Amino acid sequence: MDPFATRLARLAGTISDGGIASRRLTIGRIRHYAPRTDIAREGEPPRVVRVVVSGWACRYKLVPDGRRQILALLLPGDVCDGHDGLDEMDHTIGALSAVVLGEVDPAAYTAAVWADDRIGQTLRRMVSIEAAIQREWTFNVARRDTREGLAHLFCELYHRLDAIGLVDGGGYAMPLTQIELADALGGTPVHVNRILQVLRRERLLVLTKRRLAIPDLRALEGVALFDPAYLHPYTTAATGMAKS
């Protein structure tokens, strides 16, 4: 089962049977994107509902003078866009790694929501969780310094990836460059580099070759002021399956 269906099913609380999702909300066309390419651009009308099947994507905004901010990371199972009736994209969606996307036909999407309210309910919950994450990011860039912010980002990723089975051995594949980390944290690559060294020296993380290991998650959560409550349903519905 694809990650989107998995997440849907888990959020809906029907983990056992393979889920309502796979029966009623099927992914149509599959698309592949190369790293660092745009998937959908600011200003375009959203045409289809897209979900991440594999790889990492992001939402970002750019201003003419070059400043860029990554607003959200889209991991396998996340919904990229659509289903909201807005006229045009207010941000760009880009691939960070090689990305595989599934496209859901809007009509099928709407039909599924109407056919079974659990789907609608679950999608609504998914949107709410993304909103909660967005709020936490706002807090992260606004009120945490770079050390706390980096720590927080890595903790969030740990939990989100754990929920979809992408954590192993206390670590995970982390494809972001330091430039992209800076873009996500609202800082500069140089400073991110320095703070990363601090975190390494403190033995709070081991980051090599696009893989991040967290020796002591509780400790890292401590410096990050991390409270997983804001992505609760994301995580809790998955406990008990996370290590499967």
Place this chain on the structure above:
Amino acid sequence: MDPFATRLARLAGTISDGGIASRRLTIGRIRHYAPRTDIAREGEPPRVVRVVVSGWACRYKLVPDGRRQILALLLPGDVCDGHDGLDEMDHTIGALSAVVLGEVDPAAYTAAVWADDRIGQTLRRMVSIEAAIQREWTFNVARRDTREGLAHLFCELYHRLDAIGLVDGGGYAMPLTQIELADALGGTPVHVNRILQVLRRERLLVLTKRRLAIPDLRALEGVALFDPAYLHPYTTAATGMAKS
């Protein structure tokens, strides 16, 4: 008609007849809150759907050491919470000014969504717009300096308030203190104070006695790098009525 119904009706595109909203989605109990009091706290389960009838509220987060960040401003017509199936609040909702809230019974809410899909559609759009605003805030605190950020905040408020008829004479009532502005921008009151003086010296705004006047909106939008696209439906559906 109350602001919530007005916004619903406008977003739904049924401005003329008073709207689908007032018929099917009626506000039940009305509640009043004093300035600087909490309306709902982080950790509580959301019980009812609340909409702002008058006054300004906000979403905020607080960490133990005292750092606080205002994540969103809730103006008349905005939905505070609920309708998302999440187990507990991940942030606190507080009144900034004296606030009047309308409570919609969750059952009535759900019933209304099912009775007329235009309502569901419109509420979904409302949620999407709030998400877009949240993303813009993330960008605002991350990539704009305090001068640009303040300018951007005031431009956003101008457009949002204009859409609900709360702008007059090129300005609006702006109840936030400099402390609260700092809390919203991710800065400090001292710095906000100094930058406010810069903006005044540049004649970009006149701020006295909780009222903000913007002599030249285009100029302010220029320094803010403000592009109203991100709250489009919020605004566009209202053009033609804004000055009524």
Place this chain on the structure above:
DNA sequence: CGCATATTTGAATTCTTTCAATCAACGTGG
């Protein structure tokens, strides 16, 4: 009038950025 809250100012400190340059890793073509 007087307390409580909000605004304003100055000066020192701290955190980040900027600019420049070096080093390392990786993939390609010769």
Place this chain on the structure above:
DNA sequence: CCACGTTGATTGAAAGAATTCAAATATGCG
């Protein structure tokens, strides 16, 4: 297989932006 070009990581030093702390002024409300 190695030179070379590109991208990402790392380092140093100086400049800049924002914060902190403290104190003085206003302002508003009872």
